[in-house]
Amino acid sequence: MPTGIAGSSALLRRRRLARFAPKRRKKEIKVLVQETTWRDWALVALPYLWMLLFFLMPFLIIFKISMSVTEIAIPPYSPIVTFKEGAMQIILHLENYTSIFTDEDGTYLKSYLKSLQVAFFSTLLCLLIGYPIAWALANCKTATRNVLFMLIIMPSWTSFVVRIYAWMTLLKRDGLINDILMVLGIIDEPLHMLQTDFAVYVGIVYCYLPYMVLPLFTALMKVDYTLIEAAYDLGCRPVRTFFSVLVPQTRSGIMAGSMLVFIPALGEYVIPELLGGKGSILIGRILWQEFFNNRDWPLASAVAIVMLTILAIPIVYFLKSQRKARERV
Amino acid sequence: MNEFISRRRSKAARIGILTLALIFLYLPITMLIVYSFNASKMVTVWTEFSLKWYGVLIHDDAMIRALGISLTIGLLSAAASVVIGTLAAFVMTRVHHFTGESAFMLFMTAPMVLPEVITGLALLLLFVTLGDLVPVFQERGIIAIWIAHVTFCSAYATVVIRSRFIELDVSIEEAAQDLGAGPVKVFFLIMLPALMPAEVAAFLLSFTMSMDDLVITSFVAGPDSTTLPMQIFSSVRRGLSPEINALASIIIAVASIGTFIGWLSLVRKQKRMEADAAKAAEEARRERERLKA
Numbered sequence: 001m002p003t004g005i006a007g008s009s010a011l012l013r014r015r016r017l018a019r020f021a022p023k024r025r026k027k028e029i030k031v032l033v034q035e036t037t038w039r040d041w042a043l044v045a046l047p048y049l050w051m052l053l054f055f056l057m058p059f060l061i062i063f064k065i066s067m068s069v070t071e072i073a074i075p076p077y078s079p080i081v082t083f084k085e086g087a088m089q090i091i092l093h094l095e096n097y098t099s100i101f102t103d104e105d106g107t108y109l110k111s112y113l114k115s116l117q118v119a120f121f122s123t124l125l126c127l128l129i130g131y132p133i134a135w136a137l138a139n140c141k142t143a144t145r146n147v148l149f150m151l152i153i154m155p156s157w158t159s160f161v162v163r164i165y166a167w168m169t170l171l172k173r174d175g176l177i178n179d180i181l182m183v184l185g186i187i188d189e190p191l192h193m194l195q196t197d198f199a200v201y202v203g204i205v206y207c208y209l210p211y212m213v214l215p216l217f218t219a220l221m222k223v224d225y226t227l228i229e230a231a232y233d234l235g236c237r238p239v240r241t242f243f244s245v246l247v248p249q250t251r252s253g254i255m256a257g258s259m260l261v262f263i264p265a266l267g268e269y270v271i272p273e274l275l276g277g278k279g280s281i282l283i284g285r286i287l288w289q290e291f292f293n294n295r296d297w298p299l300a301s302a303v304a305i306v307m308l309t310i311l312a313i314p315i316v317y318f319l320k321s322q323r324k325a326r327e328r329v
Numbered sequence: 330m331n332e333f334i335s336r337r338r339s340k341a342a343r344i345g346i347l348t349l350a351l352i353f354l355y356l357p358i359t360m361l362i363v364y365s366f367n368a369s370k371m372v373t374v375w376t377e378f379s380l381k382w383y384g385v386l387i388h389d390d391a392m393i394r395a396l397g398i399s400l401t402i403g404l405l406s407a408a409a410s411v412v413i414g415t416l417a418a419f420v421m422t423r424v425h426h427f428t429g430e431s432a433f434m435l436f437m438t439a440p441m442v443l444p445e446v447i448t449g450l451a452l453l454l455l456f457v458t459l460g461d462l463v464p465v466f467q468e469r470g471i472i473a474i475w476i477a478h479v480t481f482c483s484a485y486a487t488v489v490i491r492s493r494f495i496e497l498d499v500s501i502e503e504a505a506q507d508l509g510a511g512p513v514k515v516f517f518l519i520m521l522p523a524l525m526p527a528e529v530a531a532f533l534l535s536f537t538m539s540m541d542d543l544v545i546t547s548f549v550a551g552p553d554s555t556t557l558p559m560q561i562f563s564s565v566r567r568g569l570s571p572e573i574n575a576l577a578s579i580i581i582a583v584a585s586i587g588t589f590i591g592w593l594s595l596v597r598k599q600k601r602m603e604a605d606a607a608k609a610a611e612e613a614r615r616e617r618e619r620l621k622a
Contacts, residue, residue: 043416043419043420044416044420044424044433046412046413046416047413047416047420047437047483048433048436050413050479050483051433051437051480052436054452054455054476054477054479055436055439055440055451055480056436057455058448058451058452058454058455059451061451061454061455061458062447062450062451062454065454075457129350132346133346133347135343135346136342136343136346136347136350137347139339139343140343140347146592146595146596146599150588150589150592151351151354151355152350152351152354154584154588155354155355155358157537157584157585157587157588158358158577158581158584158585159540159557159558159561159577159580159584160541160543160558161543161558161561161562161565162561162573162577162580162581163357163358164565165361165561165565165569165573165577166358166360166361167357168565168569169357169360169361169364169569169574170356170357170360172569176360206354206357209354259442260442263443263444264442264443264445266444267443267444267445267446267447268444269445269446269544270543270544270562273566274565274566284446287446287447287450288446291450291548297454300450301450301454304446304447304450304451307444307447308447311443311444315439315442315443318442319434319435319438319439319442322438323434
């Protein structure tokens with residue numbers, strides 16, 4: 001782990017130097033660090049404004065609309081601020097949130113829990129499948145590694161919907177997997193695989209596996225293999241070596257990969273819609289239905305806000321760890 | 330001896346794991362391509378070889394129109410994302426500390442991890458709200474989709490370009506500045522050529538992301554601007570059709586050729602760099618010997 005002087009950022013180093021420098025120079029150094037010229041601002045402006053306008057603003061608007069109710073109008077929700085006889089009224093409806101949490105059938109809560117469960121187990125599956133792949137990849141000769149790396153990335157450059165469609169044809173009642181199992185005599189009757197949770201897991205793992213393999217591979221390439229040899233020499237068994245030497249060294253990769261799978265999987269819509277059945281009502285599907293089928297924009301916004309609240313912790317954690325990795329460079 | 334056995338075993342394990350992984354990744358795609366050449370209307374029952382479904386695909390006007398829209402948006406989004414990504418990467422690596430820096434970082438990385446349904450809903454509601462002020466947003470056509478795509482594509486472009494920015498040698502820029510080049514000249518003559526591979530990679534990545542996006546586009550797009558993934562999705566929802574197999578095969582072919590070319594140029598560059606390094610070391614050795622003599 002690069003800690004201490006080697007791992008500290010340039011700013012820290014400057015500050016440390018400043019502490020030992022004569023008093024007079026301190027001011028100078030401070031100016032050097034903090035001053036931003038107008039030219040810098042001009043450079044920051046375009047990306048910054050773009051993101052403020054098209055990324056931060058929308059979230060404030062979602063929050064606002066989640067406090068209104070549906071109306072048959074264009075746009076289909078009630079205004080929050082109204083002027084009536086010279087008085088300004090601000091009406092904040094909380095119905096959408098109460099209906100999410102106190103719904104009689106518990107549809108919303110159930111689908112939140114179901115989404116969390118599906119996202120968690122798909123992340124775990126991706127980790128269990130992705131780790132050996134990343135390890136095998138990292139231990140290949142450079143030329144072979146280049147080829148294999150390309151082969152593993154390539155499917156993710158093809159269309160997402162097409163990849164899901166491919167699994168639909170494979171998992172069908174008269175699809176290839178059932179045919180093979182029947183010919184081999186393992187089953188007598190075709191298995192019902194499409195439109196089950198099993199199919200959803202297969203789809204998520206298939207589509208998100210590269211996102212897990214990439215950070216793991218990067219982490220495994222940096223591992224100090226002499227430590228593993230040392231552990232072996234000292235009589236450590238492979239399983240223990242794995243958990244006490246390899247896993248701690250690749251922790252950043254494991255966390256980054258897990259977040260890259262967990263966060264998008266939680267809001268996944270296309271995979272449960274095409275591969276899942278009536279039972280796999282995930283929260284992404286609920287949001288979509290509320291929005292497109294019921295045209296209940298305020299409720300859809302409230303569903304999104306609750307989802308964001310659930311995701312806040314993993315997202316902030318992920319961004320922080322990314323930042324830390326950036327500063328180490 | 331012991332070590333030899335364990336190494337051989339580890340090689341066998343490696344080959345086994347990678348074979349299984351490649352089968353898992355490529356079996357669905359291969360079956361898709363095989364059945365696109367099937368004459369039968371059934372996607373899973375093989376009858377005989379035929380190119381019928383490719384013919385059907387070419388005459389599917391809705392699909393071709395959707396492809397046109399997707400290509401237009403893809404190219405426009407990729408171009409804009411590269412510009413924004415370059416600026417953002419420059420700011421992140423060269424301008425170290427400014428007010429609101431952490432918010433900036435958040436904006437540039439968050440679109441990559443947020444679930445697409447949230448981003449899509451957020452952007453649509455923004456367009457509806459802004460529609461009263463700016464009529465462009467009202468129609469929810471190509472421009473609205475383009476803005477939505479640039480918002481998430483530029484995040485990916487920034488990551489790619491930034492990783493190249495870090496490797497750049499600042500002293501060359503400083504030398505150019507000392508010799509009297511202005512900042513604009515330094516950027517176009519010194520930095521941009523060195524950044525070119527990353528710019529190309531970011532362009533391709535943004536283009537692919539934009540071409541492939543379904544969820545965000547579905548939220549933002551109006552009824553007249555159906556993109557290719559939306560068209561595929563609605564026809565897949567209606568049921569399996571060999572026409573989709575044919576289209577999928579073409580997409581896969583284009584993507585694999587693109588990836589292969591990209592990979593080839595990357596490997597070639599790597600080799601050239603290694604050769605250059607060896608040559609430089611050789612020259613340095615000769616120089617030392619000459620000085621000694």
